[in-house]
Amino acid sequence: MTGQTASFHTMWRELRPLGRDASSGGYRRHAWTAADADCRAWFRAQAESRGLAYELDRNGNQWAWLGVRSYTEVAPGAAVVTGSHLDSVPDGGAFDGPLGVVSSFAALDELRRRGVEFTAPLALVNFGDEEGARFGLACVGSRLSAGALTPEDARELRDADGITLPQAMERAGYDPDAIGPDLDRLARIGAFVELHIEQGRALDLTGDRVGIASAIWPHGRWRFDFHGEANHAGTTRLEDRHDPMLSYARTVLAAREAARTAGALATFGKISVEPNGVNAIPSLVRGWLDSRAADQDILDTVVKEIERAAEESAARDGVDLRIVRESFTPVVEFGHALRDELGTLLARSGGGRPVPVLGTGAGHDAGILSASVPTAMLFVRNPTGVSHSPAETAAEDDCVAGVTALADVLEGLACT
Ligand SMILES: [Zn+2]
Incomplete structure:
Protein backbone atom coordinates (compact mmCIF):
# COMPACT_ATOMS: atom_id res chain seq x y z
CA MET A 1 0.00 0.00 0.00
CA PRO A 218 -30.88 24.82 -13.18
CA HIS A 219 -33.12 23.09 -10.68
CA GLY A 220 -36.01 23.79 -8.37
CA ARG A 221 -38.63 22.42 -5.99
CA TRP A 222 -42.37 22.99 -6.36
CA ARG A 223 -45.14 22.03 -3.92
CA PHE A 224 -48.46 20.86 -5.36
CA ASP A 225 -51.41 20.99 -2.92
CA PHE A 226 -54.45 19.07 -4.16
CA HIS A 227 -57.42 19.89 -1.89
CA GLY A 228 -60.29 17.41 -2.20
CA GLU A 229 -63.07 16.22 0.06
CA ALA A 230 -62.53 13.67 2.82
CA ASN A 231 -65.14 10.94 2.88
CA HIS A 232 -65.78 7.30 3.70
CA ALA A 233 -63.94 4.86 1.42
CA GLY A 234 -66.65 2.25 1.92
CA THR A 235 -69.81 4.26 1.36
CA THR A 236 -69.04 7.10 -1.06
CA ARG A 237 -69.96 6.33 -4.66
CA LEU A 238 -67.05 6.76 -7.09
CA GLU A 239 -69.08 9.35 -9.03
CA ASP A 240 -69.55 11.45 -5.89
CA ARG A 241 -65.91 11.67 -4.87
CA HIS A 242 -63.50 14.59 -5.06
CA ASP A 243 -60.39 12.48 -4.64
CA PRO A 244 -57.13 14.48 -4.77
CA MET A 245 -55.09 11.26 -4.94
CA LEU A 246 -56.35 10.72 -8.48
CA SER A 247 -55.32 14.22 -9.56
CA TYR A 248 -51.95 13.74 -7.93
CA ALA A 249 -51.40 10.33 -9.54
CA ARG A 250 -52.14 11.66 -13.03
CA THR A 251 -49.78 14.57 -12.37
CA VAL A 252 -46.94 12.19 -11.46
CA LEU A 253 -47.41 10.34 -14.74
CA ALA A 254 -47.59 13.62 -16.67
CA ALA A 255 -44.35 14.79 -15.02
CA ARG A 256 -42.56 11.67 -16.17
CA GLU A 257 -43.84 12.11 -19.71
CA ALA A 258 -43.00 15.83 -19.84
CA ALA A 259 -39.45 15.14 -18.62
CA ARG A 260 -38.97 12.25 -21.02
CA THR A 261 -40.13 14.29 -24.00
CA ALA A 262 -37.86 17.23 -23.16
CA GLY A 263 -34.77 15.25 -22.10
CA ALA A 264 -35.08 16.67 -18.58
CA LEU A 265 -35.69 15.22 -15.11
CA ALA A 266 -38.84 15.46 -12.99
CA THR A 267 -39.46 13.60 -9.75
CA PHE A 268 -42.20 13.53 -7.14
CA GLY A 269 -40.17 12.03 -4.28
CA LYS A 270 -42.08 13.30 -1.27
CA ILE A 271 -45.78 13.24 -0.49
CA SER A 272 -48.02 13.91 2.48
CA VAL A 273 -51.64 12.83 2.71
CA GLU A 274 -54.45 13.97 5.01
CA PRO A 275 -56.04 12.37 6.91
CA ASN A 276 -53.78 9.49 5.76
CA GLY A 277 -56.27 6.74 6.60
CA VAL A 278 -56.60 3.47 4.71
CA ASN A 279 -60.39 3.74 4.66
CA ALA A 280 -60.63 7.48 4.01
CA ILE A 281 -60.71 9.39 0.74
CA PRO A 282 -58.00 12.02 1.26
CA SER A 283 -58.88 15.64 1.90
CA LEU A 284 -55.41 16.80 0.89
CA VAL A 285 -52.55 15.34 -1.11
CA ARG A 286 -49.41 17.42 -1.05
CA GLY A 287 -46.62 16.36 -3.42
CA TRP A 288 -43.20 17.90 -3.96
CA LEU A 289 -41.79 18.11 -7.48
CA ASP A 290 -38.05 18.28 -8.09
CA SER A 291 -37.22 19.18 -11.68
CA ARG A 292 -33.91 19.83 -13.45
CA ALA A 293 -32.80 20.37 -17.03
CA ALA A 294 -29.72 21.32 -19.02
CA ASP A 295 -31.02 24.85 -19.60
CA GLN A 296 -33.60 27.25 -18.30
CA ASP A 297 -35.91 27.14 -21.34
CA ILE A 298 -36.22 23.37 -21.19
CA LEU A 299 -36.89 23.47 -17.45
CA ASP A 300 -39.56 26.17 -17.89
CA THR A 301 -41.26 24.12 -20.60
CA VAL A 302 -41.28 20.96 -18.49
CA VAL A 303 -42.60 22.62 -15.33
CA LYS A 304 -45.26 24.53 -17.29
CA GLU A 305 -46.45 21.28 -18.86
CA ILE A 306 -46.63 19.55 -15.45
CA GLU A 307 -48.58 22.49 -14.01
CA ARG A 308 -50.98 22.40 -16.96
CA ALA A 309 -51.53 18.66 -16.51
CA ALA A 310 -52.10 19.11 -12.76
CA GLU A 311 -54.69 21.86 -13.36
CA GLU A 312 -56.52 19.80 -15.94
CA SER A 313 -56.51 16.77 -13.68
CA ALA A 314 -57.70 18.72 -10.63
CA ALA A 315 -60.54 20.28 -12.63
CA ARG A 316 -61.64 16.82 -13.77
CA ASP A 317 -61.83 15.59 -10.16
CA GLY A 318 -63.43 18.73 -8.75
CA VAL A 319 -60.29 19.30 -6.67
CA ASP A 320 -58.68 22.65 -5.78
CA LEU A 321 -55.04 23.04 -6.71
CA ARG A 322 -52.38 25.35 -5.36
CA ILE A 323 -48.80 25.31 -6.68
CA VAL A 324 -45.94 26.98 -4.79
CA ARG A 325 -42.35 27.27 -6.01
CA GLU A 326 -40.37 26.60 -2.83
CA SER A 327 -36.85 27.04 -4.16
CA PHE A 328 -35.04 27.66 -7.40
CA THR A 329 -31.37 27.68 -8.38
CA PRO A 330 -30.47 29.02 -11.83
ZN1 LIG B 1 -22.65 16.40 -2.03
Whole structure:
Protein backbone atom coordinates (compact mmCIF):
# COMPACT_ATOMS: atom_id res chain seq x y z
CA MET A 1 0.00 0.00 0.00
CA THR A 2 1.46 3.37 -0.97
CA GLY A 3 1.57 6.22 1.52
CA GLN A 4 -1.17 7.98 -0.36
CA THR A 5 -3.50 4.98 -0.26
CA ALA A 6 -2.76 4.41 3.43
CA SER A 7 -3.59 8.00 4.33
CA PHE A 8 -6.89 7.79 2.46
CA HIS A 9 -7.78 4.44 4.05
CA THR A 10 -7.06 5.49 7.59
CA MET A 11 -9.33 8.51 7.32
CA TRP A 12 -12.05 6.57 5.53
CA ARG A 13 -12.04 3.89 8.25
CA GLU A 14 -12.33 6.50 11.02
CA LEU A 15 -15.18 8.31 9.34
CA ARG A 16 -17.12 5.22 8.28
CA PRO A 17 -19.04 4.49 11.54
CA LEU A 18 -20.02 8.11 12.28
CA GLY A 19 -23.76 8.68 11.89
CA ARG A 20 -24.36 5.30 10.28
CA ASP A 21 -27.73 3.66 10.78
CA ALA A 22 -27.23 0.04 11.78
CA SER A 23 -30.31 -1.32 10.05
CA SER A 24 -30.16 0.47 6.69
CA GLY A 25 -26.40 0.93 6.48
CA GLY A 26 -27.11 4.50 5.33
CA TYR A 27 -25.92 7.75 6.89
CA ARG A 28 -27.99 10.23 8.89
CA ARG A 29 -25.51 13.02 9.39
CA HIS A 30 -28.02 15.82 9.61
CA ALA A 31 -27.10 19.38 10.51
CA TRP A 32 -26.51 20.15 14.19
CA THR A 33 -27.18 16.59 15.39
CA ALA A 34 -24.89 14.36 17.43
CA ALA A 35 -23.71 12.62 14.23
CA ASP A 36 -22.88 16.02 12.72
CA ALA A 37 -20.91 16.90 15.86
CA ASP A 38 -18.93 13.66 15.54
CA CYS A 39 -18.05 14.50 11.92
CA ARG A 40 -17.05 18.03 12.91
CA ALA A 41 -14.83 16.71 15.70
CA TRP A 42 -13.21 14.39 13.18
CA PHE A 43 -12.50 17.30 10.81
CA ARG A 44 -10.96 19.38 13.56
CA ALA A 45 -8.79 16.49 14.74
CA GLN A 46 -7.55 15.88 11.18
CA ALA A 47 -6.69 19.55 10.81
CA GLU A 48 -4.86 19.76 14.12
CA SER A 49 -2.98 16.50 13.63
CA ARG A 50 -1.48 18.06 10.47
CA GLY A 51 -0.55 21.31 12.20
CA LEU A 52 -3.18 23.28 10.28
CA ALA A 53 -4.83 26.33 11.85
CA TYR A 54 -8.43 25.40 12.64
CA GLU A 55 -11.09 28.04 12.20
CA LEU A 56 -14.87 27.98 12.58
CA ASP A 57 -16.67 30.68 10.62
CA ARG A 58 -19.80 32.56 11.65
CA ASN A 59 -22.04 30.13 9.74
CA GLY A 60 -20.59 26.96 11.22
CA ASN A 61 -18.36 26.07 8.26
CA GLN A 62 -15.02 24.58 9.31
CA TRP A 63 -11.69 25.73 7.82
CA ALA A 64 -8.17 24.35 8.17
CA TRP A 65 -5.38 26.69 7.03
CA LEU A 66 -1.88 25.94 5.88
CA GLY A 67 0.56 28.83 5.81
CA VAL A 68 -1.54 31.30 7.84
CA ARG A 69 -3.27 31.28 11.23
CA SER A 70 -6.50 32.80 9.96
CA TYR A 71 -8.13 34.02 6.78
CA THR A 72 -7.50 37.58 7.93
CA GLU A 73 -3.81 37.10 7.10
CA VAL A 74 -4.61 36.21 3.48
CA ALA A 75 -4.37 38.83 0.73
CA PRO A 76 -7.45 39.27 -1.47
CA GLY A 77 -7.75 36.49 -4.02
CA ALA A 78 -4.62 34.71 -2.75
CA ALA A 79 -5.98 31.57 -1.09
CA VAL A 80 -6.51 28.21 -2.76
CA VAL A 81 -9.33 26.29 -1.09
CA THR A 82 -10.57 22.73 -1.42
CA GLY A 83 -13.21 20.71 0.42
CA SER A 84 -16.81 19.63 0.41
CA HIS A 85 -19.31 18.60 3.10
CA LEU A 86 -19.67 15.83 5.68
CA ASP A 87 -23.45 15.91 6.24
CA SER A 88 -25.81 13.54 4.44
CA VAL A 89 -29.35 13.09 3.17
CA PRO A 90 -31.54 10.64 5.15
CA ASP A 91 -29.96 7.23 4.58
CA GLY A 92 -27.29 8.75 2.38
CA GLY A 93 -24.22 7.02 1.01
CA ALA A 94 -20.70 7.18 2.38
CA PHE A 95 -19.19 9.16 -0.52
CA ASP A 96 -21.43 12.15 -1.25
CA GLY A 97 -19.55 14.89 0.56
CA PRO A 98 -17.02 12.97 2.66
CA LEU A 99 -15.07 11.86 -0.43
CA GLY A 100 -14.23 15.51 -1.12
CA VAL A 101 -13.22 16.26 2.46
CA VAL A 102 -11.14 13.11 2.93
CA SER A 103 -9.52 13.65 -0.47
CA SER A 104 -8.57 17.20 0.56
CA PHE A 105 -6.58 15.96 3.55
CA ALA A 106 -5.14 13.06 1.51
CA ALA A 107 -4.11 15.45 -1.28
CA LEU A 108 -2.35 17.66 1.24
CA ASP A 109 -0.53 14.59 2.61
CA GLU A 110 0.45 13.69 -0.95
CA LEU A 111 1.80 17.19 -1.65
CA ARG A 112 3.85 17.06 1.53
CA ARG A 113 5.24 13.71 0.42
CA ARG A 114 6.15 15.27 -2.92
CA GLY A 115 8.03 17.91 -0.97
CA VAL A 116 6.46 20.79 -2.87
CA GLU A 117 6.74 24.34 -1.67
CA PHE A 118 3.50 26.23 -1.19
CA THR A 119 3.49 29.73 -2.58
CA ALA A 120 -0.17 30.44 -1.74
CA PRO A 121 -2.13 29.90 1.48
CA LEU A 122 -4.15 26.70 1.29
CA ALA A 123 -7.40 25.99 3.15
CA LEU A 124 -9.42 22.82 3.55
CA VAL A 125 -13.11 23.33 4.24
CA ASN A 126 -16.15 21.43 5.49
CA PHE A 127 -19.34 23.32 4.60
CA GLY A 128 -22.20 22.86 7.08
CA ASP A 129 -25.70 21.65 6.19
CA GLU A 130 -25.09 21.10 2.47
CA GLU A 131 -27.83 18.55 1.95
CA GLY A 132 -30.59 20.47 3.69
CA ALA A 133 -31.92 17.17 5.05
CA ARG A 134 -33.11 18.66 8.31
CA PHE A 135 -34.38 22.15 7.43
CA GLY A 136 -35.38 21.57 3.79
CA LEU A 137 -32.98 24.06 2.20
CA ALA A 138 -29.72 22.84 0.67
CA CYS A 139 -26.30 24.51 1.08
CA VAL A 140 -27.29 26.61 4.12
CA GLY A 141 -23.66 27.11 5.25
CA SER A 142 -22.35 28.32 1.89
CA ARG A 143 -25.55 30.26 1.05
CA LEU A 144 -25.27 32.25 4.27
CA SER A 145 -21.58 32.98 3.68
CA ALA A 146 -22.15 34.07 0.09
CA GLY A 147 -25.14 36.22 1.04
CA ALA A 148 -27.47 34.00 -0.99
CA LEU A 149 -29.58 33.36 2.13
CA THR A 150 -30.36 36.15 4.58
CA PRO A 151 -29.93 35.51 8.32
CA GLU A 152 -33.60 36.52 8.75
CA ASP A 153 -34.78 33.83 6.32
CA ALA A 154 -32.38 31.27 7.83
CA ARG A 155 -33.81 31.93 11.30
CA GLU A 156 -37.26 30.97 10.00
CA LEU A 157 -36.12 27.49 8.92
CA ARG A 158 -37.70 24.68 10.95
CA ASP A 159 -37.14 20.95 11.06
CA ALA A 160 -39.91 18.31 11.10
CA ASP A 161 -40.20 18.64 14.90
CA GLY A 162 -40.64 22.40 14.73
CA ILE A 163 -37.13 23.14 16.01
CA THR A 164 -35.77 26.29 14.36
CA LEU A 165 -32.28 26.58 12.91
CA PRO A 166 -31.19 28.98 15.72
CA GLN A 167 -32.49 26.56 18.37
CA ALA A 168 -30.66 23.64 16.72
CA MET A 169 -27.43 25.62 16.44
CA GLU A 170 -27.64 26.75 20.03
CA ARG A 171 -28.25 23.21 21.31
CA ALA A 172 -25.16 22.10 19.37
CA GLY A 173 -23.11 24.82 21.08
CA TYR A 174 -22.96 27.37 18.22
CA ASP A 175 -23.97 31.01 18.22
CA PRO A 176 -26.98 31.56 15.93
CA ASP A 177 -26.76 35.34 16.36
CA ALA A 178 -23.49 35.33 14.41
CA ILE A 179 -24.85 33.94 11.14
CA GLY A 180 -24.68 36.10 8.02
CA PRO A 181 -22.64 37.06 4.97
CA ASP A 182 -18.91 36.38 5.13
CA LEU A 183 -17.87 38.21 1.99
CA ASP A 184 -14.54 39.41 3.36
CA ARG A 185 -13.51 35.79 3.90
CA LEU A 186 -14.66 34.74 0.42
CA ALA A 187 -12.82 37.70 -1.13
CA ARG A 188 -9.53 36.15 0.04
CA ILE A 189 -10.13 33.05 -2.10
CA GLY A 190 -8.57 32.94 -5.57
CA ALA A 191 -9.70 29.42 -6.40
CA PHE A 192 -12.09 26.90 -4.83
CA VAL A 193 -11.98 23.31 -6.08
CA GLU A 194 -14.55 20.80 -4.81
CA LEU A 195 -13.97 17.12 -5.47
CA HIS A 196 -17.18 15.06 -5.42
CA ILE A 197 -18.34 11.60 -6.34
CA GLU A 198 -20.17 11.72 -9.66
CA GLN A 199 -23.92 11.26 -9.17
CA GLY A 200 -24.50 9.68 -12.54
CA ARG A 201 -22.70 7.32 -14.91
CA ALA A 202 -21.08 9.64 -17.44
CA LEU A 203 -17.52 8.74 -16.38
CA ASP A 204 -18.34 5.06 -16.24
CA LEU A 205 -19.60 5.26 -19.81
CA THR A 206 -16.44 6.98 -21.07
CA GLY A 207 -14.12 4.78 -18.99
CA ASP A 208 -12.53 7.71 -17.14
CA ARG A 209 -11.74 7.79 -13.43
CA VAL A 210 -11.91 11.57 -13.03
CA GLY A 211 -13.78 14.38 -14.79
CA ILE A 212 -14.18 18.15 -14.60
CA ALA A 213 -17.55 19.87 -14.13
CA SER A 214 -18.83 22.21 -16.82
CA ALA A 215 -22.08 23.38 -15.24
CA ILE A 216 -24.75 22.62 -12.68
CA TRP A 217 -28.17 22.40 -14.28
CA PRO A 218 -30.88 24.82 -13.18
CA HIS A 219 -33.12 23.09 -10.68
CA GLY A 220 -36.01 23.79 -8.37
CA ARG A 221 -38.63 22.42 -5.99
CA TRP A 222 -42.37 22.99 -6.36
CA ARG A 223 -45.14 22.03 -3.92
CA PHE A 224 -48.46 20.86 -5.36
CA ASP A 225 -51.41 20.99 -2.92
CA PHE A 226 -54.45 19.07 -4.16
CA HIS A 227 -57.42 19.89 -1.89
CA GLY A 228 -60.29 17.41 -2.20
CA GLU A 229 -63.07 16.22 0.06
CA ALA A 230 -62.53 13.67 2.82
CA ASN A 231 -65.14 10.94 2.88
CA HIS A 232 -65.78 7.30 3.70
CA ALA A 233 -63.94 4.86 1.42
CA GLY A 234 -66.65 2.25 1.92
CA THR A 235 -69.81 4.26 1.36
CA THR A 236 -69.04 7.10 -1.06
CA ARG A 237 -69.96 6.33 -4.66
CA LEU A 238 -67.05 6.76 -7.09
CA GLU A 239 -69.08 9.35 -9.03
CA ASP A 240 -69.55 11.45 -5.89
CA ARG A 241 -65.91 11.67 -4.87
CA HIS A 242 -63.50 14.59 -5.06
CA ASP A 243 -60.39 12.48 -4.64
CA PRO A 244 -57.13 14.48 -4.77
CA MET A 245 -55.09 11.26 -4.94
CA LEU A 246 -56.35 10.72 -8.48
CA SER A 247 -55.32 14.22 -9.56
CA TYR A 248 -51.95 13.74 -7.93
CA ALA A 249 -51.40 10.33 -9.54
CA ARG A 250 -52.14 11.66 -13.03
CA THR A 251 -49.78 14.57 -12.37
CA VAL A 252 -46.94 12.19 -11.46
CA LEU A 253 -47.41 10.34 -14.74
CA ALA A 254 -47.59 13.62 -16.67
CA ALA A 255 -44.35 14.79 -15.02
CA ARG A 256 -42.56 11.67 -16.17
CA GLU A 257 -43.84 12.11 -19.71
CA ALA A 258 -43.00 15.83 -19.84
CA ALA A 259 -39.45 15.14 -18.62
CA ARG A 260 -38.97 12.25 -21.02
CA THR A 261 -40.13 14.29 -24.00
CA ALA A 262 -37.86 17.23 -23.16
CA GLY A 263 -34.77 15.25 -22.10
CA ALA A 264 -35.08 16.67 -18.58
CA LEU A 265 -35.69 15.22 -15.11
CA ALA A 266 -38.84 15.46 -12.99
CA THR A 267 -39.46 13.60 -9.75
CA PHE A 268 -42.20 13.53 -7.14
CA GLY A 269 -40.17 12.03 -4.28
CA LYS A 270 -42.08 13.30 -1.27
CA ILE A 271 -45.78 13.24 -0.49
CA SER A 272 -48.02 13.91 2.48
CA VAL A 273 -51.64 12.83 2.71
CA GLU A 274 -54.45 13.97 5.01
CA PRO A 275 -56.04 12.37 6.91
CA ASN A 276 -53.78 9.49 5.76
CA GLY A 277 -56.27 6.74 6.60
CA VAL A 278 -56.60 3.47 4.71
CA ASN A 279 -60.39 3.74 4.66
CA ALA A 280 -60.63 7.48 4.01
CA ILE A 281 -60.71 9.39 0.74
CA PRO A 282 -58.00 12.02 1.26
CA SER A 283 -58.88 15.64 1.90
CA LEU A 284 -55.41 16.80 0.89
CA VAL A 285 -52.55 15.34 -1.11
CA ARG A 286 -49.41 17.42 -1.05
CA GLY A 287 -46.62 16.36 -3.42
CA TRP A 288 -43.20 17.90 -3.96
CA LEU A 289 -41.79 18.11 -7.48
CA ASP A 290 -38.05 18.28 -8.09
CA SER A 291 -37.22 19.18 -11.68
CA ARG A 292 -33.91 19.83 -13.45
CA ALA A 293 -32.80 20.37 -17.03
CA ALA A 294 -29.72 21.32 -19.02
CA ASP A 295 -31.02 24.85 -19.60
CA GLN A 296 -33.60 27.25 -18.30
CA ASP A 297 -35.91 27.14 -21.34
CA ILE A 298 -36.22 23.37 -21.19
CA LEU A 299 -36.89 23.47 -17.45
CA ASP A 300 -39.56 26.17 -17.89
CA THR A 301 -41.26 24.12 -20.60
CA VAL A 302 -41.28 20.96 -18.49
CA VAL A 303 -42.60 22.62 -15.33
CA LYS A 304 -45.26 24.53 -17.29
CA GLU A 305 -46.45 21.28 -18.86
CA ILE A 306 -46.63 19.55 -15.45
CA GLU A 307 -48.58 22.49 -14.01
CA ARG A 308 -50.98 22.40 -16.96
CA ALA A 309 -51.53 18.66 -16.51
CA ALA A 310 -52.10 19.11 -12.76
CA GLU A 311 -54.69 21.86 -13.36
CA GLU A 312 -56.52 19.80 -15.94
CA SER A 313 -56.51 16.77 -13.68
CA ALA A 314 -57.70 18.72 -10.63
CA ALA A 315 -60.54 20.28 -12.63
CA ARG A 316 -61.64 16.82 -13.77
CA ASP A 317 -61.83 15.59 -10.16
CA GLY A 318 -63.43 18.73 -8.75
CA VAL A 319 -60.29 19.30 -6.67
CA ASP A 320 -58.68 22.65 -5.78
CA LEU A 321 -55.04 23.04 -6.71
CA ARG A 322 -52.38 25.35 -5.36
CA ILE A 323 -48.80 25.31 -6.68
CA VAL A 324 -45.94 26.98 -4.79
CA ARG A 325 -42.35 27.27 -6.01
CA GLU A 326 -40.37 26.60 -2.83
CA SER A 327 -36.85 27.04 -4.16
CA PHE A 328 -35.04 27.66 -7.40
CA THR A 329 -31.37 27.68 -8.38
CA PRO A 330 -30.47 29.02 -11.83
CA VAL A 331 -27.88 27.36 -14.02
CA VAL A 332 -24.31 27.60 -12.74
CA GLU A 333 -21.72 27.67 -15.47
CA PHE A 334 -18.29 27.22 -13.89
CA GLY A 335 -15.77 29.85 -15.02
CA HIS A 336 -13.89 28.72 -18.11
CA ALA A 337 -10.49 30.07 -17.00
CA LEU A 338 -10.19 27.85 -13.90
CA ARG A 339 -11.90 24.94 -15.62
CA ASP A 340 -9.43 25.10 -18.53
CA GLU A 341 -6.52 25.41 -16.10
CA LEU A 342 -7.64 22.22 -14.37
CA GLY A 343 -7.93 20.53 -17.76
CA THR A 344 -4.40 21.55 -18.67
CA LEU A 345 -2.94 20.47 -15.32
CA LEU A 346 -4.64 17.08 -15.41
CA ALA A 347 -3.84 16.41 -19.05
CA ARG A 348 -0.19 17.16 -18.27
CA SER A 349 -0.06 14.80 -15.28
CA GLY A 350 -2.13 12.21 -17.15
CA GLY A 351 0.30 11.90 -20.04
CA GLY A 352 -1.71 14.08 -22.40
CA ARG A 353 -5.02 12.23 -22.16
CA PRO A 354 -7.78 14.85 -22.09
CA VAL A 355 -10.05 14.82 -19.05
CA PRO A 356 -13.78 14.72 -19.80
CA VAL A 357 -15.86 17.77 -18.99
CA LEU A 358 -19.41 17.04 -17.86
CA GLY A 359 -22.52 18.77 -16.57
CA THR A 360 -24.48 17.64 -13.54
CA GLY A 361 -28.03 17.84 -12.29
CA ALA A 362 -26.94 17.88 -8.63
CA GLY A 363 -26.46 21.06 -6.58
CA HIS A 364 -23.23 21.72 -4.65
CA ASP A 365 -21.60 24.32 -2.39
CA ALA A 366 -19.29 24.99 -5.36
CA GLY A 367 -22.33 26.18 -7.29
CA ILE A 368 -23.25 28.64 -4.55
CA LEU A 369 -19.69 29.94 -4.18
CA SER A 370 -19.16 30.32 -7.93
CA ALA A 371 -21.12 33.60 -7.84
CA SER A 372 -18.37 35.22 -5.76
CA VAL A 373 -15.28 32.99 -6.12
CA PRO A 374 -13.51 31.33 -9.10
CA THR A 375 -14.75 27.79 -8.63
CA ALA A 376 -14.28 24.39 -10.25
CA MET A 377 -15.26 20.80 -9.52
CA LEU A 378 -13.68 17.41 -10.01
CA PHE A 379 -15.85 14.29 -10.25
CA VAL A 380 -14.74 10.78 -9.34
CA ARG A 381 -16.27 7.84 -11.23
CA ASN A 382 -19.36 6.24 -9.75
CA PRO A 383 -19.69 2.78 -11.35
CA THR A 384 -23.43 2.44 -10.70
CA GLY A 385 -24.40 6.10 -10.76
CA VAL A 386 -26.34 5.51 -7.52
CA SER A 387 -26.21 8.37 -5.03
CA HIS A 388 -28.25 9.58 -2.04
CA SER A 389 -28.58 5.90 -1.10
CA PRO A 390 -26.68 3.43 1.09
CA ALA A 391 -25.77 1.63 -2.16
CA GLU A 392 -23.66 4.57 -3.37
CA THR A 393 -20.14 3.35 -4.09
CA ALA A 394 -16.80 4.11 -5.73
CA ALA A 395 -13.85 1.86 -6.45
CA GLU A 396 -10.80 2.27 -4.24
CA ASP A 397 -8.52 2.85 -7.24
CA ASP A 398 -10.79 5.58 -8.52
CA CYS A 399 -10.82 7.33 -5.14
CA VAL A 400 -7.02 7.25 -5.08
CA ALA A 401 -6.96 8.58 -8.66
CA GLY A 402 -9.20 11.40 -7.43
CA VAL A 403 -6.74 12.22 -4.63
CA THR A 404 -3.86 12.28 -7.14
CA ALA A 405 -5.84 14.53 -9.50
CA LEU A 406 -6.71 16.90 -6.66
CA ALA A 407 -3.07 16.96 -5.53
CA ASP A 408 -1.96 17.72 -9.12
CA VAL A 409 -4.47 20.56 -9.33
CA LEU A 410 -3.53 22.03 -5.94
CA GLU A 411 0.16 21.78 -6.81
CA GLY A 412 -0.51 23.70 -10.02
CA LEU A 413 -2.62 26.34 -8.28
CA ALA A 414 -0.84 26.78 -4.93
CA CYS A 415 2.76 25.80 -5.53
CA THR A 416 3.89 27.82 -8.52
ZN1 LIG B 1 -22.65 16.40 -2.03
